[in-house]
Amino acid sequence: MIDCLSRGVDDTHLIAAAIARLVRPRDMVVLSGDMGAGKTAFTIGFANALGVDSEEYVSSPTFNLVQSYTSGRIPIQHADLYRLSSRAEVEDLGLRELADMGSVVVVEWGDVASDVLGDALTVHLAHNDDADDERDITISVSGHGWDTRWDQLATAVRTWSVN
Ligand SMILES: Nc1ncnc2c1ncn2[C@@H]1O[C@H](COP(=O)(O)OP(=O)(O)O)[C@@H](O)[C@H]1O
Ligand SMILES: [Mg+2]
Known part of the structure; x- marks a missing residue:
């Protein structure tokens, strides 16, 4: 476990970018925390760091439960489960399968x-x-997916880490 302190949204973008540099196709990135904690802010920093073209955000439909961003280094599938109430609804999104097809899923x-x-x-x-x-x-x-990357990850976020 790595504990970090973000002093503003820019720090959160940079932490997300540091993680994005280490992600691989098939990775699942779970974001948790209350409303307004910065999960979407993190996602934006993450996608930018993977090279997603800002045009792609603007043009993406907002009604999809899963947004695809394909203009970066790895395709990103972004889902927000906030409005989903049952396990079956989450299963229907097929997020694990999307990862296994070669995306990073956030x-x-x-x-x-x-x-x-x-x-x-x-x-x-x-x-x-x-x-x-x-x-x-x-x-x-x-x-075990991060075993060989964990030390690099710790180094990449050292600027913000508090442990
Ligand atoms: N350190 C920080 N990290 C992330 N967001 C921050 C931070 N400080 C202030 N904010 C603000 O908090 C809000 C987070 O909103 P959002 O990312 O949509 O949250 P969530 O998706 O978790 O509901 C944004 O308006 C952002 O600018
Ligand atoms: Mg959000």
Whole structure:
């Protein structure tokens, strides 16, 4: 587990970018944390770092449960499970299958469905009582997919890490 302190949205973008540089096709990235914690902000920093063209955000339909961004280094599938109420609805999205086809899948509120999503890197964002723009960001992993990258990840986020 790596604990980081983000002092503003720019830090969150940079932390996301540091993680994005290490991701591979088939990775699942689960984002957890309350409304307004910065899950979407993280996703934007992550997608930008993978080289997604900003045009692609603007032109993407907003009603899809899963947004695809394909203009970057690896295709990204981005889902937000906030409005989904049952495990079956989450299963129907086929997020694990999308990852297995070679995308990196980023799932907001993914912690509610971790058993459906399988092995993942989890990034938890939490408001911090000290300041409006501060977030405590905790990075953890399930499974072995990050074993050989974990040290690199720790180094990549060292600027913000507090442990
Ligand atoms: N350190 C920070 N990290 C992320 N977002 C921050 C931070 N400080 C302030 N914010 C603001 O908090 C809001 C986070 O919103 P959003 O990313 O949509 O949250 P979520 O997707 O978790 O509901 C944005 O308006 C962002 O600018
Ligand atoms: Mg969001």
